[in-house]
Amino acid sequence: MDPRLTEAKAIPVRELVDRLGITGLRVAGGELVGPCPLCGGRDRFGINLHSRAFLCRKCGITGGDSIELVRQVLNLSFPDALTWACGEAPASIDPKEAARRRALAEAAEQRQREAQNRYREQSLRDARDIWARSRPGSQGVVRAYLRARGFTPEMLPELPEALRFLVDHPCVKKIGHELVTVHRGPCMIAGVLDAGGALTAVHQTWVDPEPPHGKARITWQGTPMPAKMVRGSKKGAAIRLCTPEGADTLVMGEGIETTLTAMAAGAVPGAAYWAGVDLGNMAGRARRGEGLRYAGLPDLEDREAFVPPAWVRRLIFIQDGDSDPRATRHKLECGLRRAMALRPGLRGQIVHPGEGVDLNDVLTGRDKQDDTRDNE
Numbered sequence: 001m002d003p004r005l006t007e008a009k010a011i012p013v014r015e016l017v018d019r020l021g022i023t024g025l026r027v028a029g030g031e032l033v034g035p036c037p038l039c040g041g042r043d044r045f046g047i048n049l050h051s052r053a054f055l056c057r058k059c060g061i062t063g064g065d066s067i068e069l070v071r072q073v074l075n076l077s078f079p080d081a082l083t084w085a086c087g088e089a090p091a092s093i094d095p096k097e098a099a100r101r102r103a104l105a106e107a108a109e110q111r112q113r114e115a116q117n118r119y120r121e122q123s124l125r126d127a128r129d130i131w132a133r134s135r136p137g138s139q140g141v142v143r144a145y146l147r148a149r150g151f152t153p154e155m156l157p158e159l160p161e162a163l164r165f166l167v168d169h170p171c172v173k174k175i176g177h178e179l180v181t182v183h184r185g186p187c188m189i190a191g192v193l194d195a196g197g198a199l200t201a202v203h204q205t206w207v208d209p210e211p212p213h214g215k216a217r218i219t220w221q222g223t224p225m226p227a228k229m230v231r232g233s234k235k236g237a238a239i240r241l242c243t244p245e246g247a248d249t250l251v252m253g254e255g256i257e258t259t260l261t262a263m264a265a266g267a268v269p270g271a272a273y274w275a276g277v278d279l280g281n282m283a284g285r286a287r288r289g290e291g292l293r294y295a296g297l298p299d300l301e302d303r304e305a306f307v308p309p310a311w312v313r314r315l316i317f318i319q320d321g322d323s324d325p326r327a328t329r330h331k332l333e334c335g336l337r338r339a340m341a342l343r344p345g346l347r348g349q350i351v352h353p354g355e356g357v358d359l360n361d362v363l364t365g366r367d368k369q370d371d372t373r374d375n376e
């Protein structure tokens with residue numbers, strides 16, 4: 001074995017990095033992380049301080065040791081890389097190779113963006129198609145499901161128009177790289193509308209065809225699967241269960257059942273009741289930084305978060321008692337502060353029905369159910 005190999009591999013990582021002219025790296029989690037010396041990809045390049053394995057997540061240069069790093073960064077043959085590593089020669093990154101890498105990385109990113117756009121457009125088309133095929137929820141599946149969840153016809157004489165159903169609806173999940181129909185059957189379809197009132201997603205709840213018609217039990221090869229799923233984009237959108245004329249208060253829970261419970265109880269007379277689909281959507285992005293983990297401060301740059309309509313003077317978020325209280329509170333406060341910042345004069349409030357239960361549990365007297373956060 002070439003004795004220089006041992007010598008080259010013993011060169012301290014930082015020394016090698018300096019000699020290679022790689023700048024801007026900082027230590028993070030046992031790695032040097034920063035801009036890629038070849039493609040310039042910001043924060044995409046890392047070298048493990050211990051093993052010296054390196055990777056750029058943008059242009060894809062990767063290898064397991066120092067010589068390989070030299071070889072790829074300087075575009076040298078293995079013997080030349082070894083000679084360079086053990087010698088005194090300064091680094092010279094081949095500008096042609098750097099340009100080639102940059103072009104490759106940009107093309108890959110462009111393809112990724114296009115694939116994401118196609119996926120978004122397809123899921124939006126699917127959502128609109130599912131909604132168009134669904135039937136009004138006044139009877140049938142929606143009534144049966146809600147009755148199983150404790151909502152008698154006396155409590156909800158008229159079902160919200162946002163709730164519809166399909167009797168034979170496939171539940172398709174992406175498993176590995178394939179789309180698999182893991183279940184089909186009756187399904188409650190809730191329309192999810194964006195700020196402008198356009199349908200951007202559907203929230204689907206598969207219902208057990210057997211009495212008492214609760215949530216369907218879906219398993220795939222022995223693994224339980226959520227019976228709820230959103231198709232389309234829920235960002236900034238909500239399920240509008242009821243919006244009375246002249247309302248100035250909006251009551252919003254995460255799930256359909258929680259929000260319906262408050263609505264059926266007439267918690268705030270004359271108020272609108274919308275379900276926020278999930279906490280992340282109600283909260284939007286939070287400001288990050290030291291000491292801000294539970295601070296509940298919104299990142300106002302987030303243009304995709306839910307913002308209540310201009311008529312809302314009072315916004316009440318329902319806190320589900322069965323979620324992690326501290327993290328949940330942080331998210332709800334974040335959403336309320338965003339609303340207050342963007343709608344001057346709006347008052348925000350958080351209500352919760354008690355420790356360890358969500359509002360619908362109070363109604364049905366059952367133990368906690370997993371029904372508000374399993375909608376992905």
Ligand SMILES: [Zn+2]
Nearest residue numbers: 036039056059
């Ligand atoms: Zn790179």
